[in-house]
Structure formats: structure tokens, C-alpha cells
Amino acid sequence: xxxxxxxLTVVGALLILVWCLLPVAWIISLSFKSQEAITTGSPGFLPxxxxxxxxxxxxxxxxxxxFRRAILNSIGISLIATTLSVVLATLAAYAIARLEFKxxxxxxSTALVIxxxxxxxxxxxxxxxxxxxxxxxxxxxxxxPYLSFTLPLAxxxxxxxxxxxxxxxxxxxxxxxxTSWQAFRKVIVPLAAPGVFTAAIxxxxxxxxxxxxxxxxxxxxxxxxIPAALSFFVGQDxxxxxxxxxxxxxxxxxxxxxxxxxxxxxxxxxGLTSGAVKG
Amino acid sequence: MTNTVxxxxxxxxxxxxxxxxxxxxxxxxxGQKLVLPAxxxxxxxxxxxxxxxxxxxxFDYSLTAPDDRSFVGLQNYTTALTDSLFWKTTLxxxxxxxxxxxxxxxxxxxxxxxMHRVIFARGIIRTSILIPYGIITVVSGFxxxxxxxxxxxxxxxxxxxxxxxxxxFGQYGSAIAAIMVSEIWKTTPFMSLLLLAGLAQVSxxxxxxxxxxxxxxxxxxxxxxxxxxxxxxxxxxxxxALDAYRIFDNIFVMTAGAQGTGSVSFLTYRQVIxxxxxxxxxxxxxxxxxxxxxxxxxxxxxxRVDLAAARQxx
Numbered sequence: 120x121x122x123x124x125x126x127l128t129v130v131g132a133l134l135i136l137v138w139c140l141l142p143v144a145w146i147i148s149l150s151f152k153s154q155e156a157i158t159t160g161s162p163g164f165l166p167x168x169x170x171x172x173x174x175x176x177x178x179x180x181x182x183x184x185x186f187r188r189a190i191l192n193s194i195g196i197s198l199i200a201t202t203l204s205v206v207l208a209t210l211a212a213y214a215i216a217r218l219e220f221k222x223x224x225x226x227x228s229t230a231l232v233i234x235x236x237x238x239x240x241x242x243x244x245x246x247x248x249x250x251x252x253x254x255x256x257x258x259x260x261x262x263x264p265y266l267s268f269t270l271p272l273a274x275x276x277x278x279x280x281x282x283x284x285x286x287x288x289x290x291x292x293x294x295x296x297x298t299s300w301q302a303f304r305k306v307i308v309p310l311a312a313p314g315v316f317t318a319a320i321x322x323x324x325x326x327x328x329x330x331x332x333x334x335x336x337x338x339x340x341x342x343x344x345i346p347a348a349l350s351f352f353v354g355q356d357x358x359x360x361x362x363x364x365x366x367x368x369x370x371x372x373x374x375x376x377x378x379x380x381x382x383x384x385x386x387x388x389x390g391l392t393s394g395a396v397k398g
Numbered sequence: 399m400t401n402t403v404x405x406x407x408x409x410x411x412x413x414x415x416x417x418x419x420x421x422x423x424x425x426x427x428x429g430q431k432l433v434l435p436a437x438x439x440x441x442x443x444x445x446x447x448x449x450x451x452x453x454x455x456x457f458d459y460s461l462t463a464p465d466d467r468s469f470v471g472l473q474n475y476t477t478a479l480t481d482s483l484f485w486k487t488t489l490x491x492x493x494x495x496x497x498x499x500x501x502x503x504x505x506x507x508x509x510x511x512x513m514h515r516v517i518f519a520r521g522i523i524r525t526s527i528l529i530p531y532g533i534i535t536v537v538s539g540f541x542x543x544x545x546x547x548x549x550x551x552x553x554x555x556x557x558x559x560x561x562x563x564x565x566x567f568g569q570y571g572s573a574i575a576a577i578m579v580s581e582i583w584k585t586t587p588f589m590s591l592l593l594l595a596g597l598a599q600v601s602x603x604x605x606x607x608x609x610x611x612x613x614x615x616x617x618x619x620x621x622x623x624x625x626x627x628x629x630x631x632x633x634x635x636x637x638x639a640l641d642a643y644r645i646f647d648n649i650f651v652m653t654a655g656a657q658g659t660g661s662v663s664f665l666t667y668r669q670v671i672x673x674x675x676x677x678x679x680x681x682x683x684x685x686x687x688x689x690x691x692x693x694x695x696x697x698x699x700x701x702r703v704d705l706a707a708a709r710q711x712x
Contacts, residue, residue, distance in 0.1 A: 128515050135523055136513060138530075139527055145541055145545055152550075160550065161549075161550065162548065162549065207439060215427070215429075215433070218425050218427070218432070220426040220428070220429025220433075223429055224658075235690055236444055237687055239644065239666045240683035241444065241447045243683055244447035244680065248447065263443060267440050330646065331646055335667065349536050366540070369534075369537040369541070370558050372534060373537060378534070380528045384525045391592070392594070
């Protein structure tokens with residue numbers, strides 16, 4: 120690489136880092152400003168002299184019953200939806216990658232259409248139906264739509280992974296004296312596990328991020344997930360949003376995502392790109 | 399894992415499929431059985447509600463007066479299609495979609511080129527690029543709203559040509575710009591990762607050969623790299639465009655539709671959930687779905703790439 124190219128690459132890399140991290144740094148900075156400083160209006164990136172709140176905003180947010188409920192709802196609903204979605208998608212992707220059957224094209228194109236679906240187009244009928252079935256404003260009422268909307272991504276990611284598995288290895292293990300069950304468990308399961316795991320992460324991201332279903336299909340803190348709770352979090356003065364409190368809540372709700380990203384960065388990139396481009 | 403019980407049999411099935419038709423039939427049945435739960439799950443929340451939306455859209459039906467439901471034919475559609483608000487939001491949504499996808503394509507490609515070339519700190523860059531992707535859209539909407547705010551933000555202070563008291567959310571142009579900044583920030587990483595995967599599939603040999611033949615950097619980009627990434631670019635544009643057309647979270651959080659910044663999704667949500675107008679809201683839902691189909695068909699046609707081939711088995 121020429122010296123000029125090297126400089127350009129370094130500048131580009133720095134630009135990417137600033138792009139990705141600046142708004143994050145900003146929301147963290149905001150979460151440490153005092154509420155008085157916010158209401159009197161204190162523009163600027165870092166908290167001004169005397170406008171620092173320390174951990175007070177975090178203490179307040181975590182002491183807020185509604186916020187705690189929303190975090191619990193989000194964790195519970197997202198985990199259940201992720202588990203179910205990955206189980207169903209594993210069955211389907213296994214069949215798509217390894218078996219010949221009529222209707223394979225139908226499954227893949229259905230998944231494609233659903234991935235493009237404008238979610239808002241469904242909330243009306245779902246709102247109506249869920250009220251009739253009595254699952255409006257319940258965990259189940261959110262788990263079902265999350266399940267449906269994460270299945271396409273999970274099926275694509277998994278079938279792309281499964282197709283890469285050298286299935287002959289299982290036969291080789293059988294030749295070496297393993298029973299077919301042992302061969303599958305000892306050879307295929309470990310190879311498939313990273314794919315299943317990747318699909319689980321992407322599914323969890325979707326459920327954690329959802330907003331449309333979250334605000335349309337819930338009405339109380341019984342099931343309201345964190346994005347919806349944040350948007351309804353107005354404090355005592357509805358005309359002046361408690362920016363610093365909201366920022367603290369936003370940071371708390373981002374921590375699980377940051378941890379997942381830090382731990383599994385490689386897998387997420389592989390999952391996103393194999394599901395979408397290589398397919 | 400749940401499929402372990404059936405796997406060993408199917409393994410043997412597969413080896414003999416060619417000769418044995420009852421085996422092949424068994425494989426058919428097994429395959430269908432395995433995909434069935436996923437298909438049912440996908441259809442329960444899409445096909446059935448969509449049919450119900452089509453059905454409800456021909457009624458005058460408000461949840462505030464559910465007993466007064468009456469059949470009105472296509473009247474909800476004519477009401478929507480002759481209402482200037484519908485066309486204003488549609489135009490606004492198309493505008494957001496075109497601008498954000500175009501900007502994201504350019505920035506995303508530059509990011510992808512950098513990530514492709516960079517040798518140091520690969521892990522750090524890939525980790526950071528996933529952060530905007532992973533962050534809740536509502537959170538990024540708030541972050542940018544406060545950043546643009548003239549009482550708490552820093553943007554006015556940092557931009558020398560903008561007055562410190564300038565209210566970004568006071569008029570259409572600047573409000574829509576703020577919404578698009580938030581949208582672009584959040585989704586460019588996704589675009590650049592897809593483009594990075596496409597870039598990785600362009601053979602280095604071909605680029606080298608073009609270099610030996612004396613092609614300039616610009617010529618190599620346009621004649622070798624981009625044409626070979628066509629299907630990756632198409633998938634990225636298609637997915638981002640459809641996603642951008644459904645824009646909702648950022649608008650809800652940042653302006654709540656003020657200054658004419660509402661999108662089609664936002665208008666539909668308002669009608670159904672806030673005003674309980676299921677009839678006209680359902681008609682809007684159907685129109686929204688139709689426009690997404692039209693956009694998908696247009697993009698596939700413009701790029702002339704077989705989508706099934708790009709996404710399914712080779």
C-alpha cells in the first residue's frame with residue numbers, strides 16, 4: 120500500500136469510529152447532566168461547570184417502578200421470542216439445507232415477503248384480533264409478532280450456515296463406529312451451534328429494538344417493552360422532557376446490546392452478511 | 399436441538415433418494431413437516447391480518463362506535479386517495495427514502511472500502527460499526543433530537559453558520575433533515591456491512607489485472623469493482639429502501655409528525671391506534687403494503703437481478 124493510501128485508510132478508520140461512537144458519547148454525557156441544568160437550558164456537549172449530576176439520574180431511573188417493569192418485560196419477551204424463533208427456524212433451515220421437498224421455494228419466498236412487510240400495516244387488524252382473543256397487552260401478544268418477524272432472518276441465516284456444514288463428516292464418524300445419533304450429536308451439533316447462536320443474537324436484536332408493536336399492542340406496564348416505555352417517559356412536565364433521565368434510561372437499555380456486540384462481534388457480522396448476501 | 403431425533407433417518411434417506419421413490423416421498427413429507435411450524439407462525443401474523451385489513455377496509459368502522467359498523471365499499475380508499483394529507487405524507491416518505499438510501503449507499507461504500515483495506519484495529523472497527531445497528535431506534539432518535547435541540551444540544555454550538563438559538567424542529571426543511579440524520583446514522587452500518595460482504599467477493603486477481611493493464615483507480619472502481627458487486631448492492635438498496643419506506647420510530651420520537659414530517663406508517667398508526675378508525679386505517683394499511691410491493695418490484699426491475707438467485711441456493 121502506498122503512503123498516501125495508508126493515510127487515507129487511517130483517516131477513514133478514524134471517521135468510522137467517530138461516526139459510530141459520537142452519538143453514544145453524547146447520550147452518556149447527557150445522562151450525567153443534572154436535571155436543573157437541562158431545564159434551564161444548557162447547550163453543549165459535556166456537562167457545564169456545576170451541571171454534573173453524578174450517578175443521580177441512574178439512581179432515579181432504576182428506582183422508577185415503570186422503568187424496571189419495562190426492562191423486565193423486554194428481557195422476558197425478547198428471550199422467549201428468540202428461543203422459540205430459533206427452534207422453529209432451525210427445523211425449517213435444516214429441511215431447506217438438506218432435504219428435497221415440494222414447497223421449499225414457497226417457504227423462502229414467504230420469508231422474503233415478510234421481511235419486507237410494512238409492520239404498521241398489520242397493527243390495526245392485530246390490535247383488533249388481540250383484543251378479541253384477550254391477549255392484548257400481554258407478553259404473549261408481543262411474543263407472537265416478534266416470532267413471525269424474526270423467523271425470515273433466522274431461517275436465512277441458519278440455512279446459509281447449514282449449507283456450509285460438511286455433512287459427509289457425520290457419515291465418516293459412523294464408519295468409524297459411532298451410532299448415527301452419536302455421529303450427529305458429536306459432529307454436526309458442534310458445527311451448527313455457532314449458526315444457531317448467530318440467529319439467536321439477530322433475533323434478540325430485533326425484539327429488543329421493536330417499537331411499533333410495543334406501542335400498539337400494549338397499554339400498561341404489564342407488557343410494555345423498553346422502547347415504548349422510554350417514548351412515554353415524560354416525567355412531571357410533559358412539555359419539557361426530562362432529557363437527562365431519559366438519557367440514563369437509554370444508556371441502561373443499551374448496555375445489553377453493547378455487551379452482546381463486544382462478545383460476539385465476529386458472529387454478528389458473519390450472520391448479517393451470510394443471511395443477506397450469500398444466502 | 400430439536401431436529402436431532404429425525405436427523406439420522408433422513409441422512410440415510412438422502413443417500414438413496416435417487417433410486418427409491420418411497421424414500422423420496424418420505425423425505426418430502428419430513429421436509430414439509432419441518433418447515434410447517436415456521437410457515438404457520440409467519441402466516442398467522444401476516445397473511446391473516448392482511449386479509450382482515452382488506453376486509454375491514456371496506457367498512458366504515460370506528461372502535462369508538464363499534465356498533466355503527468357499515469359497509470361502504472371502496473369509499474375509504476377514495477377518501478384516502480383524494481386527501482392531500484395522504485399524498486403529502488407519501489411524498490415525504492418517498493423523499494426520506496430516496497435521500498437516506500442514496501446518502502447511505504455512498505457513505506456505506508466508503509466505510510466498506512475502508513474496512514476492506516484496514517489491517518489494524520479490525521476488531522475495534524467492526525465492534526463499533528455494530529453499535530449503531532444494535533442501538534434501539536427510539537434511543538438514537540432521542541439522542542439526535544436532544545443533539546439538535548437549541549436548549550440542550552451541541553449541534554448549534556458546533557456548526558459555526560447556525561445561530562445558537564436556531565430551532566431545528568420549527569420548520570419542515572430542518573426538521574426533516576434532523577430526522578434523516580438520525581436515520582442515516584443508525585442504518586449506514588448495516589448498509590456498509592452488506593457492501594463489505596459484496597466487496598469481499600470481488601476477485602483481487604481481476605483488480606490486479608486491470609491495474610497491470612493501466613486502469614486508473616477510478617476506472618477500476620467503475621469497470622471492475624462495482625459491476626462485480628451488483629447483486630450485493632441490489633440487496634442492500636432493496637432492503638434499506640423498503641426499511642426506509644416504513645420509517646416510523648424516528649418520526650414518532652423526534653417530531654411526532656409536526657411540520658409535515660409524518661410518514662405513511664405514521665399516518666396509518668395515527669388513524670388506527672390513536673383515533674380508532676379501523677376502516678380508513680385498514681385502507682391505509684393496504685395502500686402502504688401495495689406501495690412497498692411496487693417499490694420492491696421497481697428496484698428489482700431497475701437492477702435487473704434475479705432476487706431469488708441472489709438470496710437462495712445457487
